[in-house]
Amino acid sequence: MTRTVSDPPAEAVKSTRVPSTVWILSAIASASGLGYGMLGPSLPALADLYSVGAASVSLAVSGFAAGRLITNISLTGLLKKFRLRSVLVVGLVVQSVCSVAAGLSPNFELFVAFRSISGLGNAAFTVAGTGLMLVLTTSAQRARAMSIYFTAISLGMIAGPAIGGLVAAIDPRLPLIVYGALLGVGSVVAFVALRGVRQVRTSDGIDAEDVVPVSTWSLVRQLFRSRTFVAVMLVQLVTGWVLYGARTVVMPARLHDIGFGVGVIGLMLTVAAVAQVVATSLGAVAGRLSFRTVTIAALVVALGVNALFGELEALPLIVAAFVGLGLAHGLISTTAPSLLGEVPKGDSGLAVATFWIAFDVGAIVGPYATGALMDGAGAPAAFLSCAAVLAAALIACLFIPRRVGTASPSEPSP
Known part of the structure; x- marks a missing residue:
């Protein structure tokens, strides 16, 4: 029997109940989306704080995106060598530490630098999280799992500006610090709650004892x-x-x-x-x-x-x-x-x-x-x-x- 790209009726009879990992990843992703949305309202105040223009402070966004892009390119090879949970946790820790550091930066240059490095961590979390979702779900479960995951992210991003506006009114640096704290909690949750999938790798991952590694160009x-x-x-x-x-x-x-x-x-x-x-x-x-x-x-x-x-x-x-x-x-x-x-x-x-x-x-x-x-x-x-x-x-x-x-x-x- 052939398997369809679009979930055939034969697969529809299988259980669509998603693994608990999906809910854990979705909760962490929601916190990530919340923090991402929190930054927007504070950007004008941060421009005033660092005495820079709107174009300069936009580097906080474009630098973050550039950091994501660089990491995603690197991860095309790195994920062969590392387990997905490890990449996800490290990504959350990097993003957490750098977000707090950006919020505490004494000058604009350090602020942009830490925001850009934070993008590295965000990419590691995003790619590893998506990889886990794909590896751990069946075709019959996948649509529901992705729906839960990306709904969580979207809800976080919608709530983020409202919360960020209130927090930024106290101090424009505070949204970054709160964001970092949320991701720090998320990294602990991921480390503890995802122990059951700590050995999971992508399908092209290689163990140390593998004699013939997967050819990147062949893939x-x-x-x-x-x-x-x-x-x-x-x-x-x-x-x-x-x-x-x-x-x-x-x-x-x-x-x-x-x-x-x-x-x-x-x-x-x-x-x-x-x-x-x-x-x-x-x-x-x-x-x-x-x-x-x-x-x-x-x-x-x-x-x-x-x-x-x-x-x-x-x-x-x-x-x-x-x-x-x-x-x-x-x-x-x-x-x-x-x-x-x-x-x-x-x-x-x-x-x-x-x-x-x-x-x-x-x-x-x-x-x-x-x-x-x-x-x-x-x-x-x-x-x-x-x-x-x-x-x-x-x-x-x-x-x-x-x-x-x-x-x-x-x-x-x-």
Whole structure:
């Protein structure tokens, strides 16, 4: 019997009850999302504290992203040698210590340095956590597990700004210190509560006694021969590029240009975030339908919104656009890692790290490219470029095999 990319009825009869590890990882991820959201309200006050401009203090965000990208590239090889729980705990400890150190930094240079190093720890936690989720869940469990995990992250990020605003009113450094403390507790929880999975490795991991190590280039060739893997990487790229980057940076700038105030802009971002949480929490439905079908539907919605966004001016249509983007992002956050888990060796360190590299590249390049195009050619052209990027991912998803067994001889894996 062939196994489908999209959870066949035969697998649906298996238990979908997720392992306790999923709940533990989700609780830690929620704390991480909470701390990430807490920083935003304190950035203007930190700029005043260090006597720097808005552009300079934005290095606290871009430096963090750069640190994530560097670590994700390194983890493509490092995860062969280290167990996932060890990488996860070390990542949390690094992020915890550096967040507190950033909050206590006496000057701006140290603040940016510690924030950037904190990004290294965040990437280690994110990749190891995703790896554990893929290794420890079956295809029948995966949609529900990813739904729980990414809903927890989203809830933390939504609650973060409100809590961060209250804490920053006391001292703009305090959100970083609280964030570090939360991650410190998370590292202890992970070390103690995940003892049962302390020996778990990615599928390309090697023990000291292994005589023949897994060839990285052989694995790269195997992964990129898979149409499903290529599609997932493109989906992650456009998620970082459009659904995260352009949505949170360029779309607010567009709303400002057509006369909307800060309050309305903030409300639109909140609307999108709430829609994202709703879609993520319902992501387990994707397991009953098809990861492939749900991903395609989400991309179609996002493509349509971006194709029209440059021309939108009526508030009801703008609200509908942000709802659509939030729903698309929430669904994809469940289906993309679930599709990755269906790829042979999709739970390898190389595959999981590349998955997050694609997102980080999109999140770094996308907002800048879209913003530059909006400045030079106008909003319609800028958002049409986002639609074009989404179209590339959509086309790739249309070529995902419906069943593993239907791949052509030149396409041995989904």
